[in-house]
Amino acid sequence: MQPGKTQTLKISEKNNSGWILEDNSGEKAFLSKIFIDEEKEVGEDIEVFIYQDDSKLKATTEIPLAEVGEFAVMSCVQSLPSGAFMDWGIIKDLFIPYKQQKTKIIEGKRYLVYLYVDEDLELITGTTKFKRNPQYENLPFQKGDKVNLIMMNESELGWNVVINKKYIGLIYASDVFKKLYPLSEEQGYIKEIREDGKIDVSLQPQGFENIDEFKQKILTRLEENFGLLHLSDKSSPEDIKDEVQMSKKNFKKAIGGLYKDKLIEILDDKIRLL
Template identity: 45%
Template sequence: MEGKVLSLQQRIKTFPPTPHILILTSMIEIGKENELTFINKTNAGLYLSDGIDEVLLPYIHVPDGLQVGDSLSVFVYLDNENKPIATTQKPLAYVGQFAYLTVIDANEHGAFLDLGIAKDIFVPYMEQRVPMEIDEQYIVYLYLDELSGRIVASSKIGGFLQVSDFDVNQGDEVQLLITEETDLGYNAIINNKYIGLLYHNELFEPLQPGDVKKGFIKQIREDNKIDLSLQRIGFSHILDLKTILLEKLEKNQGKLNLGDKSSPDEIYKQLKISKKAFKKSIGGLYKERLIEIDDEEIRLIPKSE
């Protein structure tokens, strides 16, 4: 085969199927989204290429009107024969990501998770933090298996999280994936990289593992632990709330059935904020002579007064 450019399928057959070989010799990435070009049609489906390697797209996943030379975004995985297959189905997660997935089958060797496509994801028994049960959901990390090159997952997520050299700072807006409840609050994966904590006494809405939330870095402690908040940090947060309150008052004929004596639950029900943040906001508006306050109501002061 000297001097011959091998296809991805040939490389998998020629060499031991490890992810190192797949990554180093192929431009097509297993477990990722690939932008490929339609180059040929066969009885089994269409062949797509990145200019070097080729992968089969079965007809069941071929969009209408596709022409030779057209480009297409596809997800690529290995089938049971270690052959690369493309699909236009969008998976629930990609290699290198954390996700909250459902177990659809399990045996003594491991569990199979629903990835949202025709191919399920295997979690070896040794990669299960607790024994997985059918129909239950778990936070897992997707990666390429060293022996088969296939996409697998692990619920022992600690080893895949970065614990120092953070690229976030206090006050930054981040994406959070809620992982589990603890005595102190809820652990959450930050930007698919780090772990942080939302404290119970600072939460004003119910949370569940698998929830994806917008959050903020409250502080990064000296021990590299990260504290999180679902509310924006600092004075800018109060400015935002003041604007929101004024808009709500204007839309509600200048009145809002919330005041100094309103309960935290009622404040959160209407505004999705804590009572502490509410009182700071209305205090600022009162000092600016924009509102009047009593125990159960705030009123917008007309501009003519």
């Protein structure tokens, strides 16, 4: 049985308080009746999340914000000298020891948290201390894949980000075309997986094969702005970035495609919806 993970277990016993669940090795966890909203028989399987409470394994049908080996943004519900308790999305709060806090965690504030199992205590634990741009092997995605991002922090190079809740990557400052905020969520694209195992990410798809997304974005802005945008292929990169959140290169590709499709008219200092 894996604490901190969602898994499928078998119902081995029922009582007035809930169900006893069992894995293939015979290890047991308790599922309280407050989480039971469907009728199942002894011997049937159920998918649950396993957590620890007073050194006992318990199960819940609640969905946690993150599992062991993942990142999530959590709010602090209580801060003590020994550590902080975070709202994990399940009935049991997650504990972050004081020594695992990058800065002192304050009650009511939100933090990016990574979950792991403390090898000495064998307990699910949180930390706000993690490596920047670590090296990875056997990544489950490739260049061009669309991914979910959590914005970590801005640095001299750009923005450090969490990719699909599990991996840390970097968006270079030259690829940022919109205002970003720590702990916000964005969609991005794998730009490059480097030989050293580090991951470069972009907020925009790469290449002509993804030009339709840029074209649609410009059409949407034109419709919102009564069919007129004071941008053209002569506009500065800064003006294009502020107005449509894309690079000048991608903007020129997109309006060229829209012009060929006879959807817009390109004038000296503006584009107009036809």
